[in-house]
Amino acid sequence: MSEHIQLSVALCRIGFYTCLQKLCCKAPPPPRPEYDVVCIGLSGAGKTSLLSRLCNEISDGTVPTTGAETIKKYWSRYYQGSQGVVFVLNSAASDEEMEASRSELHLALQHPQLCTLPFLVLANHQDSPAARSVSEIRKFFELELLARGKRWILAGTSTNNMEDVKESFSQLISLLEEKEVLPSRI
Numbered sequence: 001m002s003e004h005i006q007l008s009v010a011l012c013r014i015g016f017y018t019c020l021q022k023l024c025c026k027a028p029p030p031p032r033p034e035y036d037v038v039c040i041g042l043s044g045a046g047k048t049s050l051l052s053r054l055c056n057e058i059s060d061g062t063v064p065t066t067g068a069e070t071i072k073k074y075w076s077r078y079y080q081g082s083q084g085v086v087f088v089l090n091s092a093a094s095d096e097e098m099e100a101s102r103s104e105l106h107l108a109l110q111h112p113q114l115c116t117l118p119f120l121v122l123a124n125h126q127d128s129p130a131a132r133s134v135s136e137i138r139k140f141f142e143l144e145l146l147a148r149g150k151r152w153i154l155a156g157t158s159t160n161n162m163e164d165v166k167e168s169f170s171q172l173i174s175l176l177e178e179k180e181v182l183p184s185r186i
Contacts, residue, residue, distance in 0.1 A: 033177070035083045035084055035173070035176050036081050036082050036083050036084075037082060037083060037084040037085065037086055037172070037176075038075075038078050038079055038082040038084075038085055038086070038114075039051060039085075039086040039087075039088065040075055040085065040086070040087055040088075040104070040108060041087055041088035041089055041090075041101070041104070041122075042089070042090070042093075042097065042100060042101050042104060044090050044093070044097075045088040045089050045090045045093075045101070045124055046088055046090065046124040046125060046157075046159065047088045049159050050088060050122065050124060050157065050159060050165060053159050053162050053165070054162065054165055054166070054169065076111065076113065079111065079113040079114055080113060082113070082114065082117060083117060083176055084117050084118045084119070084120070084172055084175070084176050085108060085114055085117050085118070085119045085120070086119075086120045086122065086172070087104075087105050087108060087119060087120070087121045087122070088122045088124050089101045089105070089121065089122070089123055089124065089137070090124055090125050091123040091124060091125050091126055091128070091131040091132045091137060091156065092125045092128035092129075092130040092131040092132070098132075098140060101141075102140065102141050102142075105121065105141060106141075106142075106146060109146055109147060109150065115150070116150075117151075118150075118151040118152065118153075118172060118175035118176055118178075119147065119150065119151070119152040119153070120152070120153050120155070120168055120169070120171070120172040120175075121141075121143070121152065121153065121154045121155070122155055122156075122157045122165070122168060123137045123154065123155065123156045123157065124157050124158065124159075125158060126156040126157060126158045126161075127158040127160050127161070131156075133156070134154060134155070134156045137154065138154055151175045151178070152175075153168060153171050153172060153175070155167075155168040155171075
């Protein structure tokens, strides 16, 4: 009889401990989904600086990536398996550079491996006096027409305002989590 009582007490202790653990202790958070996102844009757009700051790395000593223009022809090798695209452009660039950036964005939006993916277009360097507004960029890049039926976001950014950058990436994550292709977004 005493063995039965000890067994009951042991089971009760285990049950109490489990209940107490559930009430008091938080389990580790569930793993967050990971996405493969390709980040492209012309030299000087600020890709490295934005991503470094986004990852909480010090960007004061960020050196521009050299040779980015010469490897542009290899960009498509990085597209395979991507689930989203971040296209960074310099909103304070010269007219010639803006035209080149527009051309690259149009090519990316039409690329067979990217055309169905959500796009986050970051108009960087918004803190520059020469920066074009987001609405000017939308019009110049003809995004309404070209990206019709695609999932995309256009956002103005600056490394001096990382809250806007984080919000833009949160919006991209929302697009990545969506199952259906929705109409374009701005």
